[in-house]
Amino acid sequence: MHRSVIAFPGREAISKGLDKSFYEEDVQVKDIFEQASDCMKYDLAKMCYGGTRIHVKWEMICLVTHCYAIYKVIERMYGKPRAFAGYSQGEFIACVAAGVFELSDTLRLIHQLESILMSESSHDECMYRIIGIHKETLEKCCQKVDENHEKVCVSSYISHTQNIISGKYNHVKKVIELAKKKGARWAINLYAEKAYHSPLRNRAAYRAKADFEHMKVFNHAGPVYSCYDGTKSYNGKLIRDKLSRQINHPIQWFTLVNNMKSEAIVDLIEIGPGCTVSANTRIADSTLNCKWIGNIGDL
Known part of the structure:
Protein backbone atom coordinates (compact mmCIF):
# COMPACT_ATOMS: atom_id res chain seq x y z
CA MET A 1 0.00 0.00 0.00
CA HIS A 2 3.04 2.29 0.28
CA ARG A 3 2.70 3.32 -3.39
CA SER A 4 -1.09 3.36 -3.47
CA VAL A 5 -3.84 5.94 -3.21
CA ILE A 6 -7.24 4.98 -1.85
CA ALA A 7 -9.94 6.85 -3.78
CA PHE A 8 -13.68 7.26 -3.34
CA PRO A 9 -16.48 8.07 -5.80
CA GLY A 10 -18.95 10.92 -5.80
CA ARG A 11 -22.72 10.94 -5.64
CA GLU A 12 -23.23 9.42 -9.10
CA ALA A 13 -21.92 6.06 -7.82
CA ILE A 14 -25.06 5.53 -5.74
CA SER A 15 -26.94 4.63 -8.94
CA LYS A 16 -24.82 1.47 -9.20
CA GLY A 17 -26.32 0.14 -5.97
CA LEU A 18 -24.68 -0.55 -2.61
CA ASP A 19 -23.49 -4.14 -2.24
CA LYS A 20 -24.25 -5.56 1.22
CA SER A 21 -21.65 -8.36 1.32
CA PHE A 22 -19.24 -6.46 3.60
CA TYR A 23 -22.09 -5.60 5.96
CA GLU A 24 -23.25 -9.20 6.10
CA GLU A 25 -19.79 -10.68 6.64
CA ASP A 26 -17.84 -8.22 8.80
CA VAL A 27 -18.58 -7.21 12.40
CA GLN A 28 -16.56 -3.99 12.13
CA VAL A 29 -18.74 -2.83 9.24
CA LYS A 30 -21.87 -3.47 11.28
CA ASP A 31 -20.39 -1.51 14.20
CA ILE A 32 -19.67 1.48 11.95
CA PHE A 33 -23.22 1.42 10.61
CA GLU A 34 -24.58 1.23 14.14
CA GLN A 35 -22.54 4.29 15.17
CA ALA A 36 -23.61 6.20 12.06
CA SER A 37 -27.25 5.25 12.59
CA ASP A 38 -27.10 6.45 16.19
CA CYS A 39 -25.65 9.75 14.98
CA MET A 40 -28.32 10.32 12.31
CA LYS A 41 -31.22 8.81 14.32
CA TYR A 42 -32.05 6.56 11.37
CA ASP A 43 -31.35 2.93 10.41
CA LEU A 44 -28.75 3.54 7.69
CA ALA A 45 -28.15 -0.17 7.05
CA LYS A 46 -31.81 -0.62 6.22
CA MET A 47 -31.71 2.45 4.02
CA CYS A 48 -28.58 1.26 2.19
CA TYR A 49 -29.39 -2.41 1.82
CA GLY A 50 -33.17 -2.66 2.23
CA GLY A 51 -33.88 -2.70 -1.49
CA THR A 52 -35.77 0.58 -1.70
CA ARG A 53 -34.59 3.73 -3.48
CA ILE A 54 -32.52 6.04 -1.29
CA HIS A 55 -33.92 9.58 -1.07
CA VAL A 56 -31.59 12.13 -2.64
CA LYS A 57 -31.08 13.91 0.71
CA TRP A 58 -29.64 10.70 2.17
CA GLU A 59 -27.59 9.51 -0.80
CA MET A 60 -24.25 10.97 0.28
CA ILE A 61 -24.79 10.00 3.93
CA CYS A 62 -25.35 6.40 2.84
CA LEU A 63 -22.44 6.45 0.38
CA VAL A 64 -20.02 7.90 2.95
CA THR A 65 -20.95 5.32 5.58
CA HIS A 66 -20.85 2.42 3.11
CA CYS A 67 -17.47 3.34 1.57
CA TYR A 68 -15.82 4.27 4.86
CA ALA A 69 -16.88 0.97 6.42
CA ILE A 70 -15.36 -0.97 3.51
CA TYR A 71 -12.16 1.08 3.78
CA LYS A 72 -11.75 0.18 7.46
CA VAL A 73 -11.82 -3.51 6.52
CA ILE A 74 -9.12 -2.93 3.89
CA GLU A 75 -7.04 -0.89 6.32
CA ARG A 76 -7.26 -3.69 8.89
CA MET A 77 -6.16 -6.27 6.34
CA TYR A 78 -3.53 -4.38 4.34
CA GLY A 79 -2.61 -1.24 6.25
CA LYS A 80 -2.89 2.41 5.26
CA PRO A 81 -2.15 3.79 1.78
CA ARG A 82 0.28 6.57 1.02
CA ALA A 83 -2.57 9.04 0.48
CA PHE A 84 -6.30 9.49 -0.10
CA ALA A 85 -8.44 11.12 -2.77
CA GLY A 86 -12.08 11.42 -3.74
CA TYR A 87 -13.75 12.51 -6.94
CA SER A 88 -16.21 15.35 -6.28
CA GLN A 89 -18.19 14.56 -3.10
CA GLY A 90 -16.01 11.48 -2.66
CA GLU A 91 -13.46 13.80 -1.08
CA PHE A 92 -15.65 13.87 2.05
CA ILE A 93 -15.09 10.12 2.40
CA ALA A 94 -11.36 10.58 1.77
CA CYS A 95 -11.19 13.08 4.64
CA VAL A 96 -12.89 10.64 7.03
CA ALA A 97 -10.71 7.71 5.94
CA ALA A 98 -7.57 9.82 6.29
CA GLY A 99 -8.55 10.82 9.82
CA VAL A 100 -9.01 14.52 9.06
CA PHE A 101 -12.70 14.42 10.09
CA GLU A 102 -14.72 12.25 12.44
CA LEU A 103 -17.39 10.19 10.69
CA SER A 104 -20.23 11.56 12.83
CA ASP A 105 -19.21 15.19 12.23
CA THR A 106 -19.01 14.54 8.50
CA LEU A 107 -22.46 12.97 8.32
CA ARG A 108 -23.97 15.95 10.12
CA LEU A 109 -22.15 18.36 7.81
CA ILE A 110 -23.38 16.53 4.71
CA HIS A 111 -26.93 16.52 6.06
CA GLN A 112 -26.74 20.30 6.42
CA LEU A 113 -25.18 20.76 2.97
CA GLU A 114 -27.90 18.66 1.37
CA SER A 115 -30.53 20.85 3.01
CA ILE A 116 -28.83 23.94 1.59
CA LEU A 117 -28.55 22.48 -1.91
CA MET A 118 -32.12 21.18 -1.95
CA SER A 119 -33.43 24.62 -1.02
CA GLU A 120 -31.99 26.12 -4.23
CA SER A 121 -33.96 26.12 -7.47
CA SER A 122 -32.13 24.35 -10.30
CA LYS A 144 -17.96 33.12 -26.03
CA VAL A 145 -21.39 32.11 -24.71
CA ASP A 146 -20.89 33.68 -21.27
CA GLU A 147 -18.03 36.14 -20.82
CA ASN A 148 -18.44 36.27 -17.04
CA HIS A 149 -18.49 32.47 -16.57
CA GLU A 150 -21.59 32.81 -14.40
CA LYS A 151 -24.05 30.72 -16.44
CA VAL A 152 -21.76 28.06 -17.96
CA CYS A 153 -18.19 26.92 -17.36
CA VAL A 154 -15.85 23.93 -17.39
CA SER A 155 -16.61 22.25 -14.07
CA SER A 156 -14.32 19.22 -14.17
CA TYR A 157 -10.96 18.95 -15.91
CA ILE A 158 -10.34 15.27 -16.62
CA SER A 159 -7.94 15.23 -19.58
CA HIS A 160 -6.76 17.32 -22.50
CA THR A 161 -9.76 16.28 -24.61
CA GLN A 162 -12.44 15.03 -22.20
CA ASN A 163 -13.98 17.40 -19.68
CA ILE A 164 -17.29 18.38 -18.08
CA ILE A 165 -19.27 21.60 -18.31
CA SER A 166 -21.96 22.85 -15.92
CA GLY A 167 -24.49 25.60 -16.32
CA LYS A 168 -27.91 26.82 -17.33
CA TYR A 169 -29.46 24.54 -19.93
CA ASN A 170 -29.71 27.11 -22.75
CA HIS A 171 -26.12 28.26 -22.20
CA VAL A 172 -24.82 24.69 -22.09
CA LYS A 173 -26.61 23.83 -25.35
CA LYS A 174 -25.00 26.83 -27.06
CA VAL A 175 -21.56 25.74 -25.82
CA ILE A 176 -22.20 22.23 -27.15
CA GLU A 177 -23.12 23.64 -30.57
CA LEU A 178 -19.90 25.67 -30.67
CA ALA A 179 -17.82 22.76 -29.39
CA LYS A 180 -19.13 20.42 -32.09
CA LYS A 181 -18.25 22.99 -34.74
CA LYS A 182 -14.73 22.99 -33.27
CA GLY A 183 -14.45 19.20 -33.49
CA ALA A 184 -16.07 17.77 -30.36
CA ARG A 185 -17.29 14.23 -31.08
CA TRP A 186 -19.75 13.69 -28.24
CA ALA A 187 -21.69 15.63 -25.63
CA ILE A 188 -23.03 13.25 -22.99
CA ASN A 189 -25.77 14.36 -20.60
CA LEU A 190 -24.82 13.41 -17.03
CA TYR A 191 -28.39 13.97 -15.81
CA ALA A 192 -27.12 15.91 -12.81
CA GLU A 193 -29.73 17.56 -10.62
CA LYS A 194 -27.69 20.74 -10.34
CA ALA A 195 -24.78 22.54 -12.02
CA TYR A 196 -22.20 21.44 -9.47
CA HIS A 197 -18.67 22.87 -9.21
CA SER A 198 -19.67 26.14 -10.86
CA PRO A 199 -20.49 29.74 -9.89
CA LEU A 200 -24.18 28.76 -9.87
CA ARG A 201 -23.39 27.25 -6.47
CA ASN A 202 -21.85 30.46 -5.08
CA ARG A 203 -24.79 31.09 -2.78
CA ALA A 204 -24.68 27.53 -1.46
CA ALA A 205 -20.94 27.85 -0.80
CA TYR A 206 -21.52 31.09 1.10
CA ARG A 207 -24.32 29.58 3.19
CA ALA A 208 -22.17 26.52 3.98
CA LYS A 209 -19.07 28.48 4.96
CA ALA A 210 -19.84 28.57 8.69
CA ASP A 211 -20.68 24.85 8.72
CA PHE A 212 -17.27 24.02 7.30
CA GLU A 213 -15.49 26.41 9.65
CA HIS A 214 -17.10 24.71 12.65
CA MET A 215 -15.87 21.28 11.55
CA LYS A 216 -13.30 19.85 13.94
CA VAL A 217 -10.14 18.77 12.13
CA PHE A 218 -7.19 16.57 13.06
CA ASN A 219 -3.73 17.43 11.78
CA HIS A 220 -2.02 14.11 12.50
CA ALA A 221 -3.87 12.47 9.64
CA GLY A 222 -3.07 10.94 6.29
CA PRO A 223 -2.52 13.24 3.29
CA VAL A 224 -5.46 14.04 1.03
CA TYR A 225 -5.35 15.13 -2.61
CA SER A 226 -7.72 18.04 -3.22
CA CYS A 227 -10.11 18.29 -6.16
CA TYR A 228 -9.90 22.07 -5.79
CA ASP A 229 -6.27 22.41 -6.89
CA GLY A 230 -5.06 18.83 -7.40
CA THR A 231 -2.38 19.05 -4.71
CA LYS A 232 -1.74 16.91 -1.65
CA SER A 233 -2.03 18.38 1.85
CA TYR A 234 -1.36 17.15 5.38
CA ASN A 235 -2.79 20.10 7.30
CA GLY A 236 -6.34 19.41 8.46
CA LYS A 237 -7.56 23.00 8.25
CA LEU A 238 -6.15 23.42 4.74
CA ILE A 239 -7.74 20.15 3.61
CA ARG A 240 -11.08 21.28 5.05
CA ASP A 241 -10.88 24.71 3.42
CA LYS A 242 -10.05 23.26 0.02
CA LEU A 243 -12.94 20.81 0.33
CA SER A 244 -15.34 23.68 0.98
CA ARG A 245 -14.23 25.42 -2.22
CA GLN A 246 -15.06 22.61 -4.61
CA ILE A 247 -18.77 23.38 -4.19
CA ASN A 248 -18.47 26.33 -6.58
CA HIS A 249 -15.10 25.71 -8.24
CA PRO A 250 -14.09 23.21 -10.95
CA ILE A 251 -12.58 19.81 -10.17
CA GLN A 252 -8.92 19.64 -11.19
CA TRP A 253 -8.75 15.87 -11.66
CA PHE A 254 -6.22 16.02 -14.49
CA THR A 255 -3.82 17.99 -12.30
CA LEU A 256 -4.50 15.67 -9.36
CA VAL A 257 -3.66 12.55 -11.39
CA ASN A 258 -0.50 14.14 -12.78
CA ASN A 259 0.60 15.01 -9.25
CA MET A 260 0.00 11.45 -8.08
CA LYS A 261 2.10 10.17 -10.95
CA SER A 262 4.94 12.61 -10.26
CA GLU A 263 4.92 11.55 -6.60
CA ALA A 264 5.52 7.90 -7.56
CA ILE A 265 1.99 6.62 -6.97
CA VAL A 266 1.56 3.36 -8.88
CA ASP A 267 -1.89 2.09 -7.86
CA LEU A 268 -5.24 3.80 -7.40
CA ILE A 269 -7.65 1.63 -5.44
CA GLU A 270 -11.26 2.78 -5.73
CA ILE A 271 -13.65 1.82 -2.94
CA GLY A 272 -17.39 1.76 -3.46
CA PRO A 273 -19.94 1.04 -6.19
CA GLY A 274 -18.92 1.25 -9.83
CA CYS A 275 -15.58 2.41 -11.20
CA THR A 276 -16.12 6.08 -12.08
CA VAL A 277 -12.96 7.29 -10.35
CA SER A 278 -10.88 4.61 -12.05
CA ALA A 279 -12.37 5.48 -15.44
CA ASN A 280 -11.66 9.20 -15.05
CA THR A 281 -8.14 8.41 -13.83
CA ARG A 282 -7.41 6.18 -16.82
CA ILE A 283 -8.70 8.90 -19.13
CA ALA A 284 -6.28 11.33 -17.47
CA ASP A 285 -3.34 8.89 -17.51
CA SER A 286 -3.66 5.35 -18.83
CA THR A 287 -0.38 4.25 -17.21
CA LEU A 288 -1.74 4.31 -13.64
CA ASN A 289 -2.86 0.92 -12.39
CA CYS A 290 -6.49 1.22 -11.27
CA LYS A 291 -8.36 -1.35 -9.19
CA TRP A 292 -11.76 -1.22 -7.51
CA ILE A 293 -13.36 -2.91 -4.54
CA GLY A 294 -17.15 -2.88 -4.49
CA ASN A 295 -17.95 -6.17 -2.82
CA ILE A 296 -16.21 -8.64 -0.55
CA GLY A 297 -15.34 -10.88 -3.49
CA ASP A 298 -13.13 -8.12 -4.94
CA LEU A 299 -10.70 -8.56 -2.03
Missing part, protein backbone atom coordinates in the same frame (compact mmCIF):
# COMPACT_ATOMS: atom_id res chain seq x y z
CA HIS A 123 -34.83 23.24 -12.75
CA ASP A 124 -32.92 24.59 -15.76
CA GLU A 125 -29.40 23.43 -14.85
CA CYS A 126 -27.40 20.55 -16.29
CA MET A 127 -23.95 18.99 -16.70
CA TYR A 128 -22.47 17.48 -19.87
CA ARG A 129 -19.29 15.53 -20.58
CA ILE A 130 -17.65 16.92 -23.72
CA ILE A 131 -15.37 14.54 -25.64
CA GLY A 132 -12.95 15.20 -28.46
CA ILE A 133 -12.08 18.87 -28.05
CA HIS A 134 -9.08 20.40 -26.28
CA LYS A 135 -9.86 21.87 -22.87
CA GLU A 136 -8.59 25.34 -23.85
CA THR A 137 -10.89 25.37 -26.87
CA LEU A 138 -13.78 24.28 -24.66
CA GLU A 139 -12.99 27.13 -22.26
CA LYS A 140 -13.12 29.58 -25.16
CA CYS A 141 -16.50 28.19 -26.22
CA CYS A 142 -17.80 28.79 -22.71
CA GLN A 143 -16.38 32.30 -22.68
Whole structure:
Protein backbone atom coordinates (compact mmCIF):
# COMPACT_ATOMS: atom_id res chain seq x y z
CA MET A 1 0.00 0.00 0.00
CA HIS A 2 3.04 2.29 0.28
CA ARG A 3 2.70 3.32 -3.39
CA SER A 4 -1.09 3.36 -3.47
CA VAL A 5 -3.84 5.94 -3.21
CA ILE A 6 -7.24 4.98 -1.85
CA ALA A 7 -9.94 6.85 -3.78
CA PHE A 8 -13.68 7.26 -3.34
CA PRO A 9 -16.48 8.07 -5.80
CA GLY A 10 -18.95 10.92 -5.80
CA ARG A 11 -22.72 10.94 -5.64
CA GLU A 12 -23.23 9.42 -9.10
CA ALA A 13 -21.92 6.06 -7.82
CA ILE A 14 -25.06 5.53 -5.74
CA SER A 15 -26.94 4.63 -8.94
CA LYS A 16 -24.82 1.47 -9.20
CA GLY A 17 -26.32 0.14 -5.97
CA LEU A 18 -24.68 -0.55 -2.61
CA ASP A 19 -23.49 -4.14 -2.24
CA LYS A 20 -24.25 -5.56 1.22
CA SER A 21 -21.65 -8.36 1.32
CA PHE A 22 -19.24 -6.46 3.60
CA TYR A 23 -22.09 -5.60 5.96
CA GLU A 24 -23.25 -9.20 6.10
CA GLU A 25 -19.79 -10.68 6.64
CA ASP A 26 -17.84 -8.22 8.80
CA VAL A 27 -18.58 -7.21 12.40
CA GLN A 28 -16.56 -3.99 12.13
CA VAL A 29 -18.74 -2.83 9.24
CA LYS A 30 -21.87 -3.47 11.28
CA ASP A 31 -20.39 -1.51 14.20
CA ILE A 32 -19.67 1.48 11.95
CA PHE A 33 -23.22 1.42 10.61
CA GLU A 34 -24.58 1.23 14.14
CA GLN A 35 -22.54 4.29 15.17
CA ALA A 36 -23.61 6.20 12.06
CA SER A 37 -27.25 5.25 12.59
CA ASP A 38 -27.10 6.45 16.19
CA CYS A 39 -25.65 9.75 14.98
CA MET A 40 -28.32 10.32 12.31
CA LYS A 41 -31.22 8.81 14.32
CA TYR A 42 -32.05 6.56 11.37
CA ASP A 43 -31.35 2.93 10.41
CA LEU A 44 -28.75 3.54 7.69
CA ALA A 45 -28.15 -0.17 7.05
CA LYS A 46 -31.81 -0.62 6.22
CA MET A 47 -31.71 2.45 4.02
CA CYS A 48 -28.58 1.26 2.19
CA TYR A 49 -29.39 -2.41 1.82
CA GLY A 50 -33.17 -2.66 2.23
CA GLY A 51 -33.88 -2.70 -1.49
CA THR A 52 -35.77 0.58 -1.70
CA ARG A 53 -34.59 3.73 -3.48
CA ILE A 54 -32.52 6.04 -1.29
CA HIS A 55 -33.92 9.58 -1.07
CA VAL A 56 -31.59 12.13 -2.64
CA LYS A 57 -31.08 13.91 0.71
CA TRP A 58 -29.64 10.70 2.17
CA GLU A 59 -27.59 9.51 -0.80
CA MET A 60 -24.25 10.97 0.28
CA ILE A 61 -24.79 10.00 3.93
CA CYS A 62 -25.35 6.40 2.84
CA LEU A 63 -22.44 6.45 0.38
CA VAL A 64 -20.02 7.90 2.95
CA THR A 65 -20.95 5.32 5.58
CA HIS A 66 -20.85 2.42 3.11
CA CYS A 67 -17.47 3.34 1.57
CA TYR A 68 -15.82 4.27 4.86
CA ALA A 69 -16.88 0.97 6.42
CA ILE A 70 -15.36 -0.97 3.51
CA TYR A 71 -12.16 1.08 3.78
CA LYS A 72 -11.75 0.18 7.46
CA VAL A 73 -11.82 -3.51 6.52
CA ILE A 74 -9.12 -2.93 3.89
CA GLU A 75 -7.04 -0.89 6.32
CA ARG A 76 -7.26 -3.69 8.89
CA MET A 77 -6.16 -6.27 6.34
CA TYR A 78 -3.53 -4.38 4.34
CA GLY A 79 -2.61 -1.24 6.25
CA LYS A 80 -2.89 2.41 5.26
CA PRO A 81 -2.15 3.79 1.78
CA ARG A 82 0.28 6.57 1.02
CA ALA A 83 -2.57 9.04 0.48
CA PHE A 84 -6.30 9.49 -0.10
CA ALA A 85 -8.44 11.12 -2.77
CA GLY A 86 -12.08 11.42 -3.74
CA TYR A 87 -13.75 12.51 -6.94
CA SER A 88 -16.21 15.35 -6.28
CA GLN A 89 -18.19 14.56 -3.10
CA GLY A 90 -16.01 11.48 -2.66
CA GLU A 91 -13.46 13.80 -1.08
CA PHE A 92 -15.65 13.87 2.05
CA ILE A 93 -15.09 10.12 2.40
CA ALA A 94 -11.36 10.58 1.77
CA CYS A 95 -11.19 13.08 4.64
CA VAL A 96 -12.89 10.64 7.03
CA ALA A 97 -10.71 7.71 5.94
CA ALA A 98 -7.57 9.82 6.29
CA GLY A 99 -8.55 10.82 9.82
CA VAL A 100 -9.01 14.52 9.06
CA PHE A 101 -12.70 14.42 10.09
CA GLU A 102 -14.72 12.25 12.44
CA LEU A 103 -17.39 10.19 10.69
CA SER A 104 -20.23 11.56 12.83
CA ASP A 105 -19.21 15.19 12.23
CA THR A 106 -19.01 14.54 8.50
CA LEU A 107 -22.46 12.97 8.32
CA ARG A 108 -23.97 15.95 10.12
CA LEU A 109 -22.15 18.36 7.81
CA ILE A 110 -23.38 16.53 4.71
CA HIS A 111 -26.93 16.52 6.06
CA GLN A 112 -26.74 20.30 6.42
CA LEU A 113 -25.18 20.76 2.97
CA GLU A 114 -27.90 18.66 1.37
CA SER A 115 -30.53 20.85 3.01
CA ILE A 116 -28.83 23.94 1.59
CA LEU A 117 -28.55 22.48 -1.91
CA MET A 118 -32.12 21.18 -1.95
CA SER A 119 -33.43 24.62 -1.02
CA GLU A 120 -31.99 26.12 -4.23
CA SER A 121 -33.96 26.12 -7.47
CA SER A 122 -32.13 24.35 -10.30
CA HIS A 123 -34.83 23.24 -12.75
CA ASP A 124 -32.92 24.59 -15.76
CA GLU A 125 -29.40 23.43 -14.85
CA CYS A 126 -27.40 20.55 -16.29
CA MET A 127 -23.95 18.99 -16.70
CA TYR A 128 -22.47 17.48 -19.87
CA ARG A 129 -19.29 15.53 -20.58
CA ILE A 130 -17.65 16.92 -23.72
CA ILE A 131 -15.37 14.54 -25.64
CA GLY A 132 -12.95 15.20 -28.46
CA ILE A 133 -12.08 18.87 -28.05
CA HIS A 134 -9.08 20.40 -26.28
CA LYS A 135 -9.86 21.87 -22.87
CA GLU A 136 -8.59 25.34 -23.85
CA THR A 137 -10.89 25.37 -26.87
CA LEU A 138 -13.78 24.28 -24.66
CA GLU A 139 -12.99 27.13 -22.26
CA LYS A 140 -13.12 29.58 -25.16
CA CYS A 141 -16.50 28.19 -26.22
CA CYS A 142 -17.80 28.79 -22.71
CA GLN A 143 -16.38 32.30 -22.68
CA LYS A 144 -17.96 33.12 -26.03
CA VAL A 145 -21.39 32.11 -24.71
CA ASP A 146 -20.89 33.68 -21.27
CA GLU A 147 -18.03 36.14 -20.82
CA ASN A 148 -18.44 36.27 -17.04
CA HIS A 149 -18.49 32.47 -16.57
CA GLU A 150 -21.59 32.81 -14.40
CA LYS A 151 -24.05 30.72 -16.44
CA VAL A 152 -21.76 28.06 -17.96
CA CYS A 153 -18.19 26.92 -17.36
CA VAL A 154 -15.85 23.93 -17.39
CA SER A 155 -16.61 22.25 -14.07
CA SER A 156 -14.32 19.22 -14.17
CA TYR A 157 -10.96 18.95 -15.91
CA ILE A 158 -10.34 15.27 -16.62
CA SER A 159 -7.94 15.23 -19.58
CA HIS A 160 -6.76 17.32 -22.50
CA THR A 161 -9.76 16.28 -24.61
CA GLN A 162 -12.44 15.03 -22.20
CA ASN A 163 -13.98 17.40 -19.68
CA ILE A 164 -17.29 18.38 -18.08
CA ILE A 165 -19.27 21.60 -18.31
CA SER A 166 -21.96 22.85 -15.92
CA GLY A 167 -24.49 25.60 -16.32
CA LYS A 168 -27.91 26.82 -17.33
CA TYR A 169 -29.46 24.54 -19.93
CA ASN A 170 -29.71 27.11 -22.75
CA HIS A 171 -26.12 28.26 -22.20
CA VAL A 172 -24.82 24.69 -22.09
CA LYS A 173 -26.61 23.83 -25.35
CA LYS A 174 -25.00 26.83 -27.06
CA VAL A 175 -21.56 25.74 -25.82
CA ILE A 176 -22.20 22.23 -27.15
CA GLU A 177 -23.12 23.64 -30.57
CA LEU A 178 -19.90 25.67 -30.67
CA ALA A 179 -17.82 22.76 -29.39
CA LYS A 180 -19.13 20.42 -32.09
CA LYS A 181 -18.25 22.99 -34.74
CA LYS A 182 -14.73 22.99 -33.27
CA GLY A 183 -14.45 19.20 -33.49
CA ALA A 184 -16.07 17.77 -30.36
CA ARG A 185 -17.29 14.23 -31.08
CA TRP A 186 -19.75 13.69 -28.24
CA ALA A 187 -21.69 15.63 -25.63
CA ILE A 188 -23.03 13.25 -22.99
CA ASN A 189 -25.77 14.36 -20.60
CA LEU A 190 -24.82 13.41 -17.03
CA TYR A 191 -28.39 13.97 -15.81
CA ALA A 192 -27.12 15.91 -12.81
CA GLU A 193 -29.73 17.56 -10.62
CA LYS A 194 -27.69 20.74 -10.34
CA ALA A 195 -24.78 22.54 -12.02
CA TYR A 196 -22.20 21.44 -9.47
CA HIS A 197 -18.67 22.87 -9.21
CA SER A 198 -19.67 26.14 -10.86
CA PRO A 199 -20.49 29.74 -9.89
CA LEU A 200 -24.18 28.76 -9.87
CA ARG A 201 -23.39 27.25 -6.47
CA ASN A 202 -21.85 30.46 -5.08
CA ARG A 203 -24.79 31.09 -2.78
CA ALA A 204 -24.68 27.53 -1.46
CA ALA A 205 -20.94 27.85 -0.80
CA TYR A 206 -21.52 31.09 1.10
CA ARG A 207 -24.32 29.58 3.19
CA ALA A 208 -22.17 26.52 3.98
CA LYS A 209 -19.07 28.48 4.96
CA ALA A 210 -19.84 28.57 8.69
CA ASP A 211 -20.68 24.85 8.72
CA PHE A 212 -17.27 24.02 7.30
CA GLU A 213 -15.49 26.41 9.65
CA HIS A 214 -17.10 24.71 12.65
CA MET A 215 -15.87 21.28 11.55
CA LYS A 216 -13.30 19.85 13.94
CA VAL A 217 -10.14 18.77 12.13
CA PHE A 218 -7.19 16.57 13.06
CA ASN A 219 -3.73 17.43 11.78
CA HIS A 220 -2.02 14.11 12.50
CA ALA A 221 -3.87 12.47 9.64
CA GLY A 222 -3.07 10.94 6.29
CA PRO A 223 -2.52 13.24 3.29
CA VAL A 224 -5.46 14.04 1.03
CA TYR A 225 -5.35 15.13 -2.61
CA SER A 226 -7.72 18.04 -3.22
CA CYS A 227 -10.11 18.29 -6.16
CA TYR A 228 -9.90 22.07 -5.79
CA ASP A 229 -6.27 22.41 -6.89
CA GLY A 230 -5.06 18.83 -7.40
CA THR A 231 -2.38 19.05 -4.71
CA LYS A 232 -1.74 16.91 -1.65
CA SER A 233 -2.03 18.38 1.85
CA TYR A 234 -1.36 17.15 5.38
CA ASN A 235 -2.79 20.10 7.30
CA GLY A 236 -6.34 19.41 8.46
CA LYS A 237 -7.56 23.00 8.25
CA LEU A 238 -6.15 23.42 4.74
CA ILE A 239 -7.74 20.15 3.61
CA ARG A 240 -11.08 21.28 5.05
CA ASP A 241 -10.88 24.71 3.42
CA LYS A 242 -10.05 23.26 0.02
CA LEU A 243 -12.94 20.81 0.33
CA SER A 244 -15.34 23.68 0.98
CA ARG A 245 -14.23 25.42 -2.22
CA GLN A 246 -15.06 22.61 -4.61
CA ILE A 247 -18.77 23.38 -4.19
CA ASN A 248 -18.47 26.33 -6.58
CA HIS A 249 -15.10 25.71 -8.24
CA PRO A 250 -14.09 23.21 -10.95
CA ILE A 251 -12.58 19.81 -10.17
CA GLN A 252 -8.92 19.64 -11.19
CA TRP A 253 -8.75 15.87 -11.66
CA PHE A 254 -6.22 16.02 -14.49
CA THR A 255 -3.82 17.99 -12.30
CA LEU A 256 -4.50 15.67 -9.36
CA VAL A 257 -3.66 12.55 -11.39
CA ASN A 258 -0.50 14.14 -12.78
CA ASN A 259 0.60 15.01 -9.25
CA MET A 260 0.00 11.45 -8.08
CA LYS A 261 2.10 10.17 -10.95
CA SER A 262 4.94 12.61 -10.26
CA GLU A 263 4.92 11.55 -6.60
CA ALA A 264 5.52 7.90 -7.56
CA ILE A 265 1.99 6.62 -6.97
CA VAL A 266 1.56 3.36 -8.88
CA ASP A 267 -1.89 2.09 -7.86
CA LEU A 268 -5.24 3.80 -7.40
CA ILE A 269 -7.65 1.63 -5.44
CA GLU A 270 -11.26 2.78 -5.73
CA ILE A 271 -13.65 1.82 -2.94
CA GLY A 272 -17.39 1.76 -3.46
CA PRO A 273 -19.94 1.04 -6.19
CA GLY A 274 -18.92 1.25 -9.83
CA CYS A 275 -15.58 2.41 -11.20
CA THR A 276 -16.12 6.08 -12.08
CA VAL A 277 -12.96 7.29 -10.35
CA SER A 278 -10.88 4.61 -12.05
CA ALA A 279 -12.37 5.48 -15.44
CA ASN A 280 -11.66 9.20 -15.05
CA THR A 281 -8.14 8.41 -13.83
CA ARG A 282 -7.41 6.18 -16.82
CA ILE A 283 -8.70 8.90 -19.13
CA ALA A 284 -6.28 11.33 -17.47
CA ASP A 285 -3.34 8.89 -17.51
CA SER A 286 -3.66 5.35 -18.83
CA THR A 287 -0.38 4.25 -17.21
CA LEU A 288 -1.74 4.31 -13.64
CA ASN A 289 -2.86 0.92 -12.39
CA CYS A 290 -6.49 1.22 -11.27
CA LYS A 291 -8.36 -1.35 -9.19
CA TRP A 292 -11.76 -1.22 -7.51
CA ILE A 293 -13.36 -2.91 -4.54
CA GLY A 294 -17.15 -2.88 -4.49
CA ASN A 295 -17.95 -6.17 -2.82
CA ILE A 296 -16.21 -8.64 -0.55
CA GLY A 297 -15.34 -10.88 -3.49
CA ASP A 298 -13.13 -8.12 -4.94
CA LEU A 299 -10.70 -8.56 -2.03
